[in-house]
Amino acid sequence: MKALILAAGRGRRLQNLTAEKPKPSIKVCGVPILLRNFLILKKLGFDVAVVAGYKSEIIKELLKGEEVEFVHNDNIDRGNAYSVLCAEKILKNENVFVVLMGDHIFSEEFLTAVRDLALSEKSSAAAHSPRMTAIVCDSDAALDIEEATKIRTEDGSVADIGKNIPDWTYIDTGAFICTPHVFNILERAFSKKEKVEWSEIVREARMKTHKINAFWADIDTVEDLKNAENEILKSLVKLEDGIISKYLNRKISLRISKWLCSYDISPNVITSISFILSIISAFFFMSHAFIPYSYAIGGIIAQISSVIDGVDGEIARLKMRTTGFGGFYDSVLDRYADVFILSSILFAASYHFTHHLSHHEMLINISLFIAALTGASLVSYTASKFGEIYRDKIEKHEGIFRFIPAKRDERIFIIFVCAIFAEFNT
Amino acid sequence: MKALILAAGRGRRLQNLTAEKPKPSIKVCGVPILLRNFLILKKLGFDVAVVAGYKSEIIKELLKGEEVEFVHNDNIDRGNAYSVLCAEKILKNENVFVVLMGDHIFSEEFLTAVRDLALSEKSSAAAHSPRMTAIVCDSDAALDIEEATKIRTEDGSVADIGKNIPDWTYIDTGAFICTPHVFNILERAFSKKEKVEWSEIVREARMKTHKINAFWADIDTVEDLKNAENEILKSLVKLEDGIISKYLNRKISLRISKWLCSYDISPNVITSISFILSIISAFFFMSHAFIPYSYAIGGIIAQISSVIDGVDGEIARLKMRTTGFGGFYDSVLDRYADVFILSSILFAASYHFTHHLSHHEMLINISLFIAALTGASLVSYTASKFGEIYRDKIEKHEGIFRFIPAKRDERIFIIFVCAIFAEFNT
Structure with a gap:
């Protein structure tokens, strides 16, 4: 399936942000709009072509090194x-291809729905008829109603399209499923006049409409940009997040990620930092005899490492650069971090320098330690094994067990709270 | 893709084994030939139809409760x-379908190759031409050359077929890829005479030949049956087997499985028995003060449990009844068994009733225990995580690490050897 991204135009001005640059080059969460859309399309299996015209060298630079076909628009004054x-x-x-506005941000969920629709059109008998589709959304899904392009439908087809039309039904999302028939319509239109906008073609073709209410946005103001970034950040929260992650860690980590994503920092470096912080916290847990408040400090550092443990994945997903190795590295280091932290707590509980523990006390300590370590490791192991065997997330099937605070974010938080408590009770 | 299994004939007599029963009902490793072939075909995505005639009630009983279409042959004296x-x-x-002899045993590897060939014929232009394919093998892949049906080819097509033809090139495997054109040939043949064998149709159609050298067998003697069972047992050895499993445990477990597979015992029961044996061995490791030779007994029981740990999977694969839950249950219980055995060794090493260990000695014991437990759990975790992320077996990529004896079979064997050694050094 081919996708054509229109990135040739000057676009409407975005205050300060596009004085010098075409709109597709605006960075959203550290990634230019065009590159973000391109990477999602690639991931979804599209072959991507980009039409460049205005400042085409900047457009080409954005996709440097990527597998993309460029088309040159030699006269951008003739309309998009x-x-x-x-x-x-x-x-x-x-037979069927997709046309996308290059200055719109589309979520992966949105483009997945577009792809699935395009594929079903391609395989169905409908592919032989020249009807095309304009993807629309309800008015409450648009960030800025006033600036949006509206569509009025009659019998399920586009009857009128424009910014200021009366009695509109839907908002135009800037995504279209086309057939080669569109070139007949284009040639007819350009035989009559010099400049034609794409919206005229949409109306002329009487495209049918299809509603997709997943996130997309047209960025016109700095406000729009902020809203879009917040939407993208929200989409990073994972199904497998525990309750602490959901209500505490993510709130902090998303802010860190938003700030970090404009820098060129590898997610694996962040994973390593989180791991090193875990080891430092273990060191503090073991140093109560030498360092004042070492339990509290250890607990706080462990909790910080747990927050940062979320940032690596967020940055990777924000920048559309998730890798198998990144996920593997993160998971495995987490297991080692668990071992270090729990072992240091066993050490802290067993080696008092004021008195020796009895063998009986020692037996209890070690048994609790084995239970904690086994539980921690089995939570991750069973989830991974389940994913390996059933190709599904165990979180969708855990039922009543989801209320047990046994996920890593919850375990570390319990350690954090207990460490603070222990500090002021010893 | 449809597959037609021919199970209507009387077949040639197999000494004692088929006095009363049609050949497809002979049990190979506890599973009737017809059911085995059916289950493999289902797993590979085929819709299966079975032609029954001779003792058709027995044939139908074999596939009771399975999703299969039966065709009745009302006159089995007219040839297969x-x-x-x-x-x-x-x-x-x-467009394309597969025809299989119901009294041949086909391995999953063989039928996978047949399916892939049939699918490629279906999707390629070749599907529009009425050429059909006889699947053949080299003479050294047949169990019994004398009884086998031979094929002589000319220009890649079947020129002659039969048990006693001169100058033959290949052995007929009893698997064919057909198109509906075969019915024209059949009707023409039956218009000339009353009884027609399938081999006549193969020659008449001038089927092209395609060589697949994976395991299949036609069972004519008790010797053939034994050979086939050995081939199937051999195929149970897994890629991820460690060196101890490969050269010791499997040799024993395959014998146990071969013996057990004719009984109706669930693989999950065997998994549970192996787990219980692990706990018993842990109990012996901890009981050195009360039970003579308890280290040696514990080590031997641990090693036995490790052997039996292979039987559950073998039985499941032999009976074509592997389940996701079975694999999950086995893996998770193994992790708990590891914890019990390693913990019991820590206990055995730390709690001498003749003298108390110093805190320094205790620290060393606990550190070694943590290292062992972490290593054991991470070997499994990394393998599972790798499988989850890359949808591949880590064993294909482990390189130099494969020489480290860290797999479960190897770890338990080391414990077994050390336990024997410890017994006679304390």
Whole structure:
């Protein structure tokens, strides 16, 4: 399946942000809009072509090194419909293809729905008919109603489209599923006048509409940009997050990620930092005889490492650069961190320098330690084994067990609270 | 993809084994030939139809409760080609389908290759041409050359087929990829005479040949049956087996499985028995003060439990009844068994009733214990996580690390050896 991204136009000005640059190059959470859309499309299996025109060297630089086909729009004053016409040569043999506005941000969920619809059109008999589809959304899904392009439908087809039309039904999302028939319409339109906007083609083709209410956004103001970033950050929260992660750690880690994502820092470095902090916290737990408040300090550092443990994955997903190794490295270091922290607590509980523990006390300590370590390791092991065997997340099936605070974020938080408590009770 | 199994004939007599029963009902490793083939075909995504005739009630009983379509052959004296003709109604609308002899044993590897070939024929242009394929093998892949059906090819097509033909090239495996064109040939053949064998149709159709050298067998003698069972048992050895499993445990467990598979025992029961044996061995490790030779007994029981730990999976695979839960249950119990055994060793090493260990000695014991437990759990965790993320077996990528004896079979064996050694050094 091919996708054509229209990134040739000057676009409407975004205060200060695009004085010098085309809109697709604006960074959202550290990644230019065009690159973000491109990476999602690639992940979903699309072959991507990009029409460049205005400041095309900047557009090309954004996708440097990526597997993408560029189409040159030699006259950007002829409207954005002309960009599609420029791509006729590479699209005319496709049964079905997708056209996207290059200055809109689309979520992975949104583009997945577009792809699935396009694939079903392609495989169904509908592919032989030249009807095309404009993807729309309800008005409450648009960030800025006033600036949005509205669509009025009649009998399920586009009857009118524009910013200021009366009696509109839907908002245009800037995503379209087309067939090569669109080139007939384009040629007819350009035979009548010099400049044609894509919206005129949408109306002319009487495209049918299909509603997808997943996140997308057209960025016109700094406010829009902020809202879009918040939406993207929200989507990073994971199903397997425990209660502490959901209500505490993520609130902090998302802020850190938002700030960090504009820097060029590898998620694996953050994973390593979180691991090192765990070891430092273990060191503090063992140093109560030498360092004042070492339990409290250890607990706080452990909790900080737990927060940072979320940042690596967030940054990777924000930058669309998740790797298998990153996930593996993070998971395995977490297991070692658990061992260090729990062992240090066993040590702290067993080696008092004021008195020796009895063998009986020691037996209790070691038994509790074995139970804690086994439990911690089995929580992760069973989840991983379940995923390996059933290709599914155990979190969808845990039922009543989800109320047991046994996930890593919850375990570390319990250690943090107990460490503070222990500090002021010894 | 549909598969038609021909199980209507009387078949040649297998001494004593088929006096009363049709050949597809002979049990190989506890599973009737027909059921084994059916379960593999189902697993590979085939819709299976079975032609029954001779003692059809026995044939139907074999597949009771399974999702299968039965075709009745009302006159088994007309040759086995007539069985295929009986199935015309359910196969004539299939582009490509597979025909299998119901009294042959096919390995999963063999049928996978057949399926992949059939699928590629179906999707390629070749599907529009009526050429069909006889799956053949080299002479050294057949169990019994004398009894085998031979094929002579000319220009890649079957020129002659039979048990006693001169100048043959290949052995007929009893698997065929057909198109509905076969029904034209069948009708023509039956218009000329009353009884037609399938081999005549294969020659008449000038089927092309395709060589697959994976395991299959035609069972004619008790010797053949034994050989086939050994081949199937050999295929149970897993890629992830450690060196002890490969050269010691499997040799014993395969014998146990071969003996057990004719009984109706659930693999999960065997998993539970292996786990209980681990706990008993842990109990012996801790009882050195009360029970003579308890280290040696514990070590031997641990090693026995490790051998039996292989039987559950073997039985499940032998009986084609592997389940996700079975694999999960086995893996998780193994982790708990590891914890019990290692903890009992820590206890044995730390609680001498003749003298108390110093805190320094205790620290060393606990550190070694933590290292052992962490290592054991991480070996399994990393393998599982790798499988979850990369959908592949880590054993294919472990390189130099495969020489470290850290797999469960190897760890338990080391414990076994050390326990014997400890027994006679204390």
